[in-house]
Structures are given as structure tokens and as C-alpha cells.
Amino acid sequence: MNTGDARNPKLGVQAATKIYHTASGDLLALDRCSLDVSANEIVSIVGPSGCGKTTLLWSMSGLHSLTSGEIRLDGKTITGPHPDIGIVFQEANLLPWRNLDANIRFPFEIKGEKPDRAWIAHLLNRVGLDGFGGKFPRELSGGMQQRAAIVRALALKPSVLLMDEPFGALDSFTREEMNRLVEEIWLDTKTTIVFITHSIEEAIFLSDRVVVLSARPGRVAKEYRVPFARPRSLEIMATKEVFDLTNRIKMDIVGERTRPKAPERPSAEIVRIRP
Amino acid sequence: MSGGDAIPEFSKSKTGDGHEVSLTNLSAFASGPGIKSGKEVAAILAVAVIIIGGIELALRLFHVPLYIMPPPSSIAYALFDEFPLIAPHLGYTLVELVSGFTIGAIIGLVLAAVITQFPFAEKIVAPYILLLVTTPMLALVPLLILRFGFGYTPRIIAVALAAGPMVMINAATGFRRVDSAKIALARSYGASTLQIFWKIRAPMALPMILVGLMIGAIFGLLTAVGAEMVGGGFGLGNRLTTYSSMIQMPQFFAVVLILSTLGILIYVLFFLIGKKWASWEA
Numbered sequence: 364m365n366t367g368d369a370r371n372p373k374l375g376v377q378a379a380t381k382i383y384h385t386a387s388g389d390l391l392a393l394d395r396c397s398l399d400v401s402a403n404e405i406v407s408i409v410g411p412s413g414c415g416k417t418t419l420l421w422s423m424s425g426l427h428s429l430t431s432g433e434i435r436l437d438g439k440t441i442t443g444p445h446p447d448i449g450i451v452f453q454e455a456n457l458l459p460w461r462n463l464d465a466n467i468r469f470p471f472e473i474k475g476e477k478p479d480r481a482w483i484a485h486l487l488n489r490v491g492l493d494g495f496g497g498k499f500p501r502e503l504s505g506g507m508q509q510r511a512a513i514v515r516a517l518a519l520k521p522s523v524l525l526m527d528e529p530f531g532a533l534d535s536f537t538r539e540e541m542n543r544l545v546e547e548i549w550l551d552t553k554t555t556i557v558f559i560t561h562s563i564e565e566a567i568f569l570s571d572r573v574v575v576l577s578a579r580p581g582r583v584a585k586e587y588r589v590p591f592a593r594p595r596s597l598e599i600m601a602t603k604e605v606f607d608l609t610n611r612i613k614m615d616i617v618g619e620r621t622r623p624k625a626p627e628r629p630s631a632e633i634v635r636i637r638p
Numbered sequence: 639m640s641g642g643d644a645i646p647e648f649s650k651s652k653t654g655d656g657h658e659v660s661l662t663n664l665s666a667f668a669s670g671p672g673i674k675s676g677k678e679v680a681a682i683l684a685v686a687v688i689i690i691g692g693i694e695l696a697l698r699l700f701h702v703p704l705y706i707m708p709p710p711s712s713i714a715y716a717l718f719d720e721f722p723l724i725a726p727h728l729g730y731t732l733v734e735l736v737s738g739f740t741i742g743a744i745i746g747l748v749l750a751a752v753i754t755q756f757p758f759a760e761k762i763v764a765p766y767i768l769l770l771v772t773t774p775m776l777a778l779v780p781l782l783i784l785r786f787g788f789g790y791t792p793r794i795i796a797v798a799l800a801a802g803p804m805v806m807i808n809a810a811t812g813f814r815r816v817d818s819a820k821i822a823l824a825r826s827y828g829a830s831t832l833q834i835f836w837k838i839r840a841p842m843a844l845p846m847i848l849v850g851l852m853i854g855a856i857f858g859l860l861t862a863v864g865a866e867m868v869g870g871g872f873g874l875g876n877r878l879t880t881y882s883s884m885i886q887m888p889q890f891f892a893v894v895l896i897l898s899t900l901g902i903l904i905y906v907l908f909f910l911i912g913k914k915w916a917s918w919e920a
Contacts, residue, residue: 383643426822427643444826456819460841460918472837473827499918519827 371438372399373555374423374523379432381418392418394580395432400523405549405556407566408574411616415581416559417453420527423557424450436523446474449521449554451529455508457500457515464496467515478518486514489551490544506537510544517548523555531561539597542568546594563612567605568595575615585615708888716888717895724877724889728896731862731874734790738797739858743851745798746805751835754813767810770803776864788870793862800861801854808850812843845916852908856901863897 381393392415400406408416421427423434425444433440436447457466467487471478487493490510500508509529516524526545530538542565549556560566566573570589577584587608591599599605690710696702697709704712753760775796782792820842824834866875874893881890 421643421822424826426826444828446828448826450823450826452819452823454819456823458820458823458838458841460844460916469823469837470827473824473829473833501918 372435373402373404373437374400374557375435375438376419376423377433377435379419379422379434380430381415381422381427382430391580393422393429394582396576396582397432398574398583400555400557402522402555403553404572405558405570406572406574407558407560407570408576409560409563409566409612409616410576410581410584411578412561414576414578416576417527419576419581420450420525420557420559424448424525426450446519447521448523448525449516449519451509451512451516451524451526453528454532455500455505455512455529457508457511459500462497462499463492463503463511466500466511467496467518470515470519474519479520482520483514483518486517489548490514504537505533506541509533509541513544513548517552517554520552521554523557526556526558528559528561530565538562538565543597545569550594563609563616564600566612567608568597568600573608573612575612585612587612705885705887708891712888713891713895716886717892720889720892724874724893724896727872727874727877730790730872731859731866731900734793734797734862734865734873735855735858737790738794738862739801739855741794742798742800742802742858743805743854746802746850746854747809747847750806750809750813751840754810760810767803767807770799771807775800775861776868779865779868782865783869793865793870793873796861796865797858801858804854804857805847805850808853809843809847812846812850813839815842815846817842845912845919848908848912848916852905855904855908859897859900859904 376396376398378395378397379393380391380395383390383392396415396419398406398408398419408419410416418427422429425434425441425448428442435441436445441448457463458469461469467483468478487496490513492507492510492514495503495507495511500511503511512529530541533541545556545558546569548554556569558566558569563573567589573587573589574583575585575587576582589608590604694709694711697707708716753763778799779792779796782795786792786795817838820838821834824838829837862873863875863878866873867879868875870876874897877893878890881887881893
């Protein structure tokens, strides 16, 4: 189904299973979830609230270990954070005590490397943040903060960019602007992007492929290709194909949520594992 | 293998993003609108003159005896006249305060940083820390004097004992403010535990650390003066007991005035440090 080499995906998730041990019992967040992402592909992951999207992304980034299954980057299993994988977090996640320049320098400080100034200047210019380097996060709008976070993630030139509901807190106009920006950056860098979102429209506009996760425990329920050439214009959002696709995905997600509950499970929210 | 991970959590209220505490919340300066014009300055000065002049006038009008309440003018004169005699004692008190506070603050900060890394150990130690915070260290001064004599030593120990726990309990609150998303950010770049401490935990704790240092310094001042009143022939506290026993009330109030000024200076010092280094949270 992939356009790329399906047997050698850029990023492969194989039978990923994740159990959280919480105070109220074990929580199965991901259940044998498998997903391949080809090089230069943009894949969005959507699904009902609490279905394990963020868990899946954190696992892909190596921030979380898996209970079973594995994540492969270029065919090699990853066990921890990898320099080739950049992450854009929810709500920008800038460090409030650092100005913009210092925030973007942060990854380099951690790694003990010299920042690539020309590349950072290029990125800042790309996202329209020229001359804002001395500003602190609280002085910037939500959209600007998230742009800075994108620059920070791309500064190390990762080959895979994981984005965890990056624009969820933004208003819809800013969000559309940011979506166009992500596409522009993709056209510029051809970075493989995995994008988690609540917004089906955003997923369709951005992605080559939309993956629908089932309700918890998360598994891949459906996959849809989005067959529009890039750069895309917002006009495609008004076409019948997009309208139909949106509705089908919506039904997938809503159907998941209203699926009849099995009577022997008192709590449908939490699936408990017997020890 | 996966047991240690926490569920990714982003809701603002739980990440401890820091909006709940702030140094400037404690500040009378910040809550005011700030002085804008010469007119406002004039008004503030005028009110001060009226209040101080009013007190002066009332005390003189009703012939209040000097040993009950000296008028502001005689306090001012005593301050001016006796200052050469008081100044060395101010120096002794400052030596006790600065050395005791430095020792106490360093120990408090290190303990807070270490103990918050081990939540279980923290639970065991917490009641004792609370005991140290709530016990007035002044109560130990007679004991310390018995053991160490009338010199600097018992006073410096008392100041350190008063300031240390205050610094520690506030700094620990700061170090406990874990923001999992920011730590994840650092970890995603391969940060070591030490790097996470210095680049994420310490700056996040800084506003609370400053609050702790300020409260610790003020408690240190109280304890230093108290210890000087208990025993030993030097320090501002000793001046207070000396002047009051000789019923030299203008001189007595001059010392009180110096002590209040010291307290205000401590407050302003930490307020300015906070404004410079922790204003991101305001």
C-alpha cells in the first residue's frame, strides 16, 4: 500500500504493545499496533480521545519503551531517543526561562554541539520569525511559539519529524496557516512526518495517508490514502472526495466510540489486565 | 521494561507550568501600579511628612514622656549621633547573618536537590524537616552558648539552623515541580540526568528557591538579633537590651529603625534578583 519500498520502511512499528502500570491497575494503551511509514511520507494518526495516539508517538520517538513489539528506524530497532528523530510537542513546550534563540540552541547544548547558525537562520526566516530571537515565549502568540518549536525540532536536521497534536491549542485560522507551513517545510526538506491530530480536516490536508486508531487499546483500524498532488491548496478541502473521506473517517471514529460495550466489563474506559 | 513510564500528560493544571507560584506575588511593589510621575512622588512624600509630623506633634502636644515613646525627631537625632557607636554592632550582626545564612542556605539547597530525587526518602525525612522549620531556633541559643561560649559560633549556628530549613522546604517545593513534557523534551535529545537537573529542574525551581532564600534570610536576621539579646556583649540585639536597660529610648528606636531597614533591604535584594532571573514566571 505504501508508495515507498514497503519492505524497508523509514519508520516501522511492529506489534507495539504498551501497558502502563498505574495506581488504579494496569492499563493497556496499545495492543499489537503495527504501522509502516515510508521515507518522505506524511502520515497522520487520528482516533478517538485516549486511544493511545500520543503513547504510540512517544514510543516511536524512543521516549517510552514498549511492553512488547518494536520500533525500527531504517531497519534498526531503536531503544531510546534517537538523533534522527525530531519531536514537536503539544503546546509548543518551549522553556519559558529562555528566549527564542536560547530555546532553539537548547538541543545543541544538550548534545554539546555547535549550532548550525546558517540553517537556523534559514528555518527562522522560513517560518517568519526573523528578528524574534530575543523574545521570551510568553511574549509570543501560540502560533509563533509553535513555529519556534518546529524550528527547534528541525534545527538538528532529523530525518523523521514526529508531531504530537502540535496545533490543537490554536484557533482554526492559525491552524490552517500552520498546516500550510508544515507542507512548505516538507516541500523544502522532504522530512518524513508522523502527525497526530484531533482534526480530520487537518489530517487530510496534510497527509499522504491517514491512519485511524481504534478506541483503547489502540490498534490500527483503518487506513486512507489522500490522493492530492502537492503543494495542495485549501480548495481541495471543498471537493466531494475530501467531504466523503472526512465523513468516512468521522464514522470510523464515532463508530468506535459508540460501539456497544460488553456487559461483563464494568468500566469501558479502562481495560484491566489480569495479573 | 516499560513499568517506569508515566502516561504522557499535558493538561496545564497538572504539568505544574508554574503559574501557581511566583515571587512577585509576594511583592507589595509589584501589586502596586508603580510610580509614574513627579506628582505621585510628591504626594507620597507629603503623606509621609504628614504622618511623621503628626506623630511628632501629638507626642509633644500631650507631653508623652521620652521613655514611653520618643518623638521621631529625637530618634533621628539619636540615629545620627549614636551611629558611630552602633555601626560596629551592625557589622557584627551582618557577619553573623551572612555567614550563618550562607552555611544554612547551601546545606538547605543541596539537601532539597538530593532529597527530591528520592521520593521515598523524602517521605521519611519530611516530618523532621517540618520539625526544624517550626521549632524556633532561638530556643536552642542558651544551649549553644553553654557549649560554644559567647562568641560568634552559637549565633552563626542558630542563624544557619533558622535559615537552612526555610530554604530547604521552599527549594524542595520548587524541585518537585516536575513538568514531564519539558523533561521529555530534554530526554528526546539524549540529556543525562545531570543535564536534566541543571537545564530543566533547577531553572524551574529557581522562583521557589528565591522565595526560600528571602524567607530564610529574614528568619536568619530575626534569629541573629534574638541570639544577641540572649547573651554576649556585641551585636544590634545586644544594643537593644543595653539601651532599654538604660532607658535610652531614642537610641533604642534608632536600632529598631536600622533593623527594619535591614529587613527591607533583604526583601528588595531578593525581589530584584527575582525580577532579573525569574521574571519569566511573573
